[in-house]
Amino acid sequence: MPMKGSGQAASWREIDQWEGGTGWIAYPDEEMQRASHALVSDGDVWLVDPVDCDGLDETLAEYGTVRGVVLLLDRHKRDADVLARRHEVPVYVPEWMSGVRSDLSAPVDLIRRSLPDSGYDLHKLVDNPVWKEGFLYDEDSQTLVVAEALGTSPYMLTSDERIGVHPALRLKPPKALGRYSPERILVGHGEGVMEGAAAALTDALDGSRKRTPRLYAQTAREFLF
Numbered sequence: 001m002p003m004k005g006s007g008q009a010a011s012w013r014e015i016d017q018w019e020g021g022t023g024w025i026a027y028p029d030e031e032m033q034r035a036s037h038a039l040v041s042d043g044d045v046w047l048v049d050p051v052d053c054d055g056l057d058e059t060l061a062e063y064g065t066v067r068g069v070v071l072l073l074d075r076h077k078r079d080a081d082v083l084a085r086r087h088e089v090p091v092y093v094p095e096w097m098s099g100v101r102s103d104l105s106a107p108v109d110l111i112r113r114s115l116p117d118s119g120y121d122l123h124k125l126v127d128n129p130v131w132k133e134g135f136l137y138d139e140d141s142q143t144l145v146v147a148e149a150l151g152t153s154p155y156m157l158t159s160d161e162r163i164g165v166h167p168a169l170r171l172k173p174p175k176a177l178g179r180y181s182p183e184r185i186l187v188g189h190g191e192g193v194m195e196g197a198a199a200a201l202t203d204a205l206d207g208s209r210k211r212t213p214r215l216y217a218q219t220a221r222e223f224l225f
Contacts, residue, residue, distance in 0.1 A: 144185045
């Protein structure tokens with residue numbers, strides 16, 4: 001099973017469907033389980049950290065018109081450029097992540113506090129020389145969108161977690177997320193948590209440090225054997 005799929009994905013899997021949008025994993029068999037999302041608001045569709053796949057445009061058309069592509073992590077350029085140019089829309093990037101503009105050929109709009117006309121507020125989560133990440137939260141639908149700091153792919157989870165903190169952040173978990181009680185959590189790696197999300201988030205943050213040795217040992221076994 002490859003860490004990351006490549007080429008045109010034809011066997012993609014739809015995930016995280018709810019009244020406010022949908023998600024998909026373009027290469028269901030890859031280890032990284034890169035997840036993409038379409039957030040829908042009054043017929044506008046926002047693509048978050050998307051990976052392109054065969055037939056995607058037809059699926060998106062059922063939800064509305066693509067308004068823009070959103071990057072929440074500086075490393076998640078994925079197919080943002082391709083999709084933005086195909087739909088003739090900008091790539092929306094948090095202002096503290098402006099350095100990614102040089103890697104994109106599509107127009108870039110910098111955002112500071114919110115994603116325009118979407119209901120989602122933008123917040124800074126990680127900002128250092130090697131990692132820049134924001135997250136989105138919609139108060140009305142209680143939907144939390146996190147690109148990398150949280151995930152549900154196997155390499156981020158111990159056996160008793162429903163959602164886990166990224167291995168590189170385990171010893172210093174993103175406590176800023178602890179102020180939210182989301183109804184659902186959408187992540188950039190793996191399927192989202194669509195039920196009991198608030199409890200799963202609290203457990204992930206509170207247990208992050210103490211479960212670190214177990215996660216690291218689990219990861220080492222997988223690579224060694």
